[in-house]
Amino acid sequence: MFLGCGNGKTNLRKNDSPNIILILVDDMGYSDLGCYGSEIKTPNLDRLADQGVRFTDFYVSSLCAPTRAMLLTGVDNHQNGLGTMPPAHTENQYLKPGYEGSLNNAVATLPEVLRNNGYHTYMAGKWHLGHHEESYPTNRGFEKSFVFLGGGSGHFNNVFALGPGEEPVTFYVKDQDIVEKLPDDFYSSKNFSDEMIKYITEQKDDSPFFAYLAYTAPHDPLHVPDKYLDKYKGVYDSGYEKIKKDRLARMKEIGIVDESVPYNPGTGKFSKWEDLSDEDKKSQARKMEIYAAMIENLDYHIGRVIDALKEKGKYDNTLIIFMSDNGANPKEAAFYPGSSNDFLSKNYDNSIENLGKSNSFVSQGGSWAEVSNTPFTYFKTTTGEGGIHAPLIIAGPGAEIKNIQKNTGMHVCDIFPTVLDLAGVSRPDNYNGNELAPLYGISALKFLTGNDVMVRNTALDPLHFEMIECRAIIKGKWKAILLQIPYANEPVWQLYDLSTDPLEKLNLASQEPEKLKELINEWNEYARNVGYIQAKGEALISKIGPVEFFKYESRSN
Ligand SMILES: [Ca+2]
Secondary structure: OOOEOOOOOOOOOOOOOOEEEEEEEOOOOOOOOHHHOOOOOOHHHHHHHHHOEEEEEEEOOOOHHHHHHHHHHOOOHHHHOOOOOOOOOEOOOOOOOOOOOOOOOOOOOHHHHHHOOOOEEEEEEEOOOOOOHHHOHHHOOOOEEEEEOOOOEOOOOOOOEOOHHHHHHOOEEEOOEEOOOOOOOOOHHHHHHHHHHHHHHHOOOOOOEEEEEEOOOOOOOOEOOHHHOOOOOOOOOOOHHHHHHHHHHHHHHHOOOOOOOOOOOOOOOOOOHHHOOHHHHHHHHHHHHHHHHHHHHHHHHHHHHHHHHHHOOOHHHEEEEEEEOOOOOOOOHHHOOOOOHHHHHHHOOOOHHHOEOOOOOOOOOHHHHHHHOOOOOOOOOOOOHHHHEEEEEEEOOOOOOOEEEOOOOEEHHHHHHHHHHHHOOEOOOEEOOEEOOOOOOOOOHHHHOOOOOOOOOOOOOOEEEEEOOEEEEEEOOEEEEEOOOOOOOOOOEEEEEOOOOOOOOOOOOOOOHHHHHHHHHHHHHHHHHHOOOOOOOOEOHHHHHHHHHOOHHHHHO
């Protein structure tokens, strides 16, 4: 019997608790892995998928930091501090409870709970959950860490901000110390893996470990080491639509999507291949070549971590969870706060022959993002299926169920209680003297051990979403969704039947007004319960600037 860990000083975990590695990748679309239908070579992750379970209906937030906050706490993002993602706060949201912009004191993190129960806790990768010292990973449960604090940066050693508005949060931290200079041969996926391998292999005792490996690839800027630059040469010359069709066919062959799922022409908001000039076709194909190479490189480095576990004899007792934090990103580099096409052309060499190098800055862009999110519509930032639907693989001790699993009702908040259950550890009621917010997540243990047919029956226990004013609720086969302009023509609730229309094409709002009303009422009740604060007016950063904006944590104390 495993008791609650109370204030967490006693060691009540099982003697054979597994090691746990949580691997997160950034902005990778639903169909970008070989085992999810991609032409991109991901042999290590495909092998992992063969050994474990692949989910086809795993839901996340539409943006990086809120997903990360829910992953590490099991608590809804409006209660854990990421009610919105900095720097999107409007003045009426700024510094309000649940909108702190960093993990708040109403949550205990996975590493905090596991460490108090005898686990070693390591992190390498992107944090994005607070940039002041009190929010560093080492102050939120990690024993050792090497992290990038902000939302993104160049992947090589010339650290630069995504845009001038993100400069105050663009830096690396090793444990408690700001890293002044990265090694000359630094590349994000390589060095995060190196660091994690070091933590795991240098561990002196046999206690289990929890390792959070949060890669920044394939988030933009699209950067890849020289050796990988030409791995996908020519592969994307056939254009968006052909690649999308090929992926859909493979997804059907593998069994990721049903035979009945139609080809998705997309939102129509981005270019078609046939409309591009020859020069644009070349640069578009080149961008996707680099994006694909980043994912193959990522898979290679994940393989190195797995090999290190095998060499240490730890692989068999290690549970590995792999996921993406949100759908593929349609925005171009000029979108980031403070950036512009003029700023980019002054600061980067984006000539076609230089793409992928350390002094270039391009993004995947809308048309390719829609390919990455095949078969779904929409993308990162939206609550459309392409924004909140992510690949999820779980393999190792405790994951007895295998193969592709559909209709599981699995949400990112469920990872927290699932990991604790697998470790044989309970979440305390309070932590550091603070009462904790309720868990949104529910444990998938029964499902993973074959003792239940789903994680959550969403018909009885719906899933709710809100980020940057895009909203959604999924209840059984129904999904009500409210998208903002420009993703929708006007911000009104729409209704879809996901069982027959997973592409969200046929709005049933006028045919099923009662059903829609029921779902809107339930979403409103959810919003009230979690303390959602509707954004009013412009983002505050545009008024006070990034330096003032990012002082938020110290001002809230
Ligand atoms: Ca992301």
